[in-house]
Amino acid sequence: MSQQTVSRKLKELEEKGFIRRTITPVGEIISLTEKGQEVLSQCLELLKNAVTSAHAIKIIGKVTSGLGEGRIFISLPYYKESFEKFLGFTPYPGTLNLVIYDRVSLENRLILDTERHILIPEFKSENRILGAVKAFPASINGLKPAAIVFPLRSTHPKSVIEIISPYHLREKLNLKDGDDVEIEAYV
Numbered sequence: 674m675s676q677q678t679v680s681r682k683l684k685e686l687e688e689k690g691f692i693r694r695t696i697t698p699v700g701e702i703i704s705l706t707e708k709g710q711e712v713l714s715q716c717l718e719l720l721k722n723a724v725t726s727a728h729a730i731k732i733i734g735k736v737t738s739g740l741g742e743g744r745i746f747i748s749l750p751y752y753k754e755s756f757e758k759f760l761g762f763t764p765y766p767g768t769l770n771l772v773i774y775d776r777v778s779l780e781n782r783l784i785l786d787t788e789r790h791i792l793i794p795e796f797k798s799e800n801r802i803l804g805a806v807k808a809f810p811a812s813i814n815g816l817k818p819a820a821i822v823f824p825l826r827s828t829h830p831k832s833v834i835e836i837i838s839p840y841h842l843r844e845k846l847n848l849k850d851g852d853d854v855e856i857e858a859y860v
Contacts, residue, residue, distance in 0.1 A: 729857040730785060732778045732821075734771030734834065736843075736852045743768030743835055746824070751803050755793045756837065760808060762818045768835035769813070769842040771854060782831060785809060785821070788860040795825075809858040813838065814846055821858050 674682075683703065686692045691709035695702045705713065744767040746752055756764045773779045793806040804826035811819045819838040829835070836856065842848060 729859055730781045730788070732771075732773060732781050732834065732856045732858065733775060733853060734773045734778065734856065736848045736850055736854060737770050737772045737833070738850055739768065739770040739835075741767075743770070743837075746803075747837060749803065751796045752793070752806070755806075756808075756820070759791045759793060760810065760818070760820050760837075762839045764820075764837040765839055765841050767841070768822065768837055769848070770829075771834050771836065771856070773832045773834065779832060782834065785823075785858060785860070790860070791820075809860060811836065811856050811858045813842060813856050814854050816840070816842075816846060819856075821856060 683692065683694065686709070687694055689708075690706055691712060693704050693706055695704075747756075747764050747768065748766045753763065756762070773782055788809070791808040791810070793808060795805040796803040804824055806825065807823040809821045811817075811821050813819045813836055816838070819836055819842075822835050822837055824835075834856070836842065838845075846854070848854065
């Protein structure tokens with residue numbers, strides 16, 4: 674903004690009773706009035722509601738052993754860097770696999786196919802194609818950060834989901850095959 678625009682905006686805010694301007698020997702002091710603080714609080718509440726309007730989809734599943742392929746793919750620089758960029762954390766090299774066994778959780782899992790998600794795009798190099806991955810920020814038994822990941826070129830049935838996190842989830846949550854866990858996917 675130009676200096677003239679800033680001055681005009683400050684004058685408008687003062688006329689509306691949102692700010693108080695005080696001239697001092699070293700410059701001008703601008704402070705919020707009580708009315709200005711109320712309006713600012715309302716704006717902040719609106720922003721907070723807009724940002725946190727995401728809702729959680731709960732899925733319960735049993736921990737199961739995978740084939741170890743998750744460790745290979747998560748360790749590839751492309752996926753590792755992409756998860757850091759899009760999810761905000763460096764994933765532990767491996768995934769935690771869960772089998773969904775109840776109807777409500779399976780329905781919730783299928784709902785994820787229609788929800789907004791983070792897309793890690795496909796990557797093509799000379800030697801191979803690394804498939805795209807859909808991801809949902811999540812928590813597992815209340816632990817954050819985590820994410821549900823759905824490789825678009827997966828052999829898993831819809832009843833199996835993979836979770837990534839910066840933690841070795843089996844150790845951090847003391848999990849073994851057959852343990853129930855609750856996932857909240859934030860959409």
